[in-house]
Amino acid sequence: MNILLVSFLKPDAPSGVRVHYVQLAEQLRQRGHHVDVVTPATLTGPRRQQVAALRHVLRRLGPVLRALSTTVAYYLHIRWGIDSRRPYDVVNAQDLGSGQAARQALGRRVPVVVTGHFNAHPAADDLRQTPRSGWAARTTERWYAYLLARTDYFIGVSAFGLGVVRGALPPHCLSRVVHNGVDLSRGHAAVPATLRQRFPGRHILLNIGQLETRKNQLLLVHAAHALHQQRQDFVVGLVGKGEDEPLLRQCIADYGLEEVVVLLGYHAEVQPLLHCADLYVHVATHETFGLVLVEAMAAGVPVLALAVGGVPEVLGATPTALLQPSISPVGLAGVLNRWLDAPALRKRLSQEQAAYAATHFGVGQMVDATLNFYEQVRQHFHASPAAARPELVN
Numbered sequence: 001m002n003i004l005l006v007s008f009l010k011p012d013a014p015s016g017v018r019v020h021y022v023q024l025a026e027q028l029r030q031r032g033h034h035v036d037v038v039t040p041a042t043l044t045g046p047r048r049q050q051v052a053a054l055r056h057v058l059r060r061l062g063p064v065l066r067a068l069s070t071t072v073a074y075y076l077h078i079r080w081g082i083d084s085r086r087p088y089d090v091v092n093a094q095d096l097g098s099g100q101a102a103r104q105a106l107g108r109r110v111p112v113v114v115t116g117h118f119n120a121h122p123a124a125d126d127l128r129q130t131p132r133s134g135w136a137a138r139t140t141e142r143w144y145a146y147l148l149a150r151t152d153y154f155i156g157v158s159a160f161g162l163g164v165v166r167g168a169l170p171p172h173c174l175s176r177v178v179h180n181g182v183d184l185s186r187g188h189a190a191v192p193a194t195l196r197q198r199f200p201g202r203h204i205l206l207n208i209g210q211l212e213t214r215k216n217q218l219l220l221v222h223a224a225h226a227l228h229q230q231r232q233d234f235v236v237g238l239v240g241k242g243e244d245e246p247l248l249r250q251c252i253a254d255y256g257l258e259e260v261v262v263l264l265g266y267h268a269e270v271q272p273l274l275h276c277a278d279l280y281v282h283v284a285t286h287e288t289f290g291l292v293l294v295e296a297m298a299a300g301v302p303v304l305a306l307a308v309g310g311v312p313e314v315l316g317a318t319p320t321a322l323l324q325p326s327i328s329p330v331g332l333a334g335v336l337n338r339w340l341d342a343p344a345l346r347k348r349l350s351q352e353q354a355a356y357a358a359t360h361f362g363v364g365q366m367v368d369a370t371l372n373f374y375e376q377v378r379q380h381f382h383a384s385p386a387a388a389r390p391e392l393v394n
Helices: 016-030 046-059 063-081 096-106 122-129 134-149 159-168 184-188 194-198 217-228 245-255 291-298 329-340 343-360 363-383
Strands: 002-006 034-038 090-093 112-116 153-156 174-177 203-208 234-239 261-265 279-282 303-306
Touching: 002 016, 002 096, 016 034, 016 291, 016 363, 046 063, 063 096, 090 096, 090 363, 096 112, 096 134, 112 159, 112 363, 122 134, 134 159, 153 159, 153 363, 159 174, 174 363, 203 217, 203 291, 217 234, 217 245, 217 261, 217 329, 245 261, 279 291, 279 329, 291 303, 291 343, 303 329
Parallel strands: 002 034, 002 090, 090 112, 112 153, 153 174, 203 234, 203 279, 234 261, 279 303
Antiparallel strands: none
């Protein structure tokens, strides 16, 4: 099968979405399929220069167009980065915008499957990341309503993610839940215990994710301050980078926690860090799945997480690992203190979570389900009269 994967996220983006499509492409190739990946990094030559010039102009035309300039640029990068002469059997877009760009590039010849990685309604996600109001906000909402209404085939990475947009999808849309998956064998590979060497004799609490408001690392800093009043035998490692880094550094300095909460930066490979952790603590306020949760479970690390979005699906076998979304820093410190004092319970939790991950979130299961849906989509698409398909301008 000739498969095209498209995404607005570049191959070096520090995101679970990028991890997903890179892994999916690799696994599909290993099974003998031809896979092309098109992102905003693909387009080269004069057209890339034209996009850059257009973006520069838009950014000078006021705050509304400045806010929309990146979306417009990425759309054109995908639209012009696709070789429309290739005989693709199916397109799998990792976001709604790249899916629309692929439809425009390929016309009615190829079915486009959209995988929904958004953590809430996609318009809300966009507005949370780039706040807008008034006309710009309404335009964003209408744009995503339009894109969802044009989506004929949809994969939700969790039942929660599918439920968020099900009402906005057209009645004829074929949809399926395909949970994210990881290579579970990598979780057991031997890795150097670098953090253990750096922090000998201390419990290591780890959090991995972009440093941003949604990931809520500030809650962990406040909780670390409260926990430090009770014990000093721990360190909190925050792995990632992002716009909240200055705020986190300031909060850490205000509390005098420079030796207690450590910013470890971005790591493309997180397994060596996970193998050193006593607890993985996920405090995101919005999460449609949380691929890093499965990575931690596969590494044998007990996982605690706020019960938001699709997280209860991932930690379905261990409800004791779910934290109230409204938990306070003092409350979280108390929970962490109890788990650090209970090594036997931590071991049992990690075993139960690892077993659940092995039966639900292996990469092979994800690829099997994805390919199965691709085949269903192809059959449905070719059985549908061409006149009934959405009219697209090539």
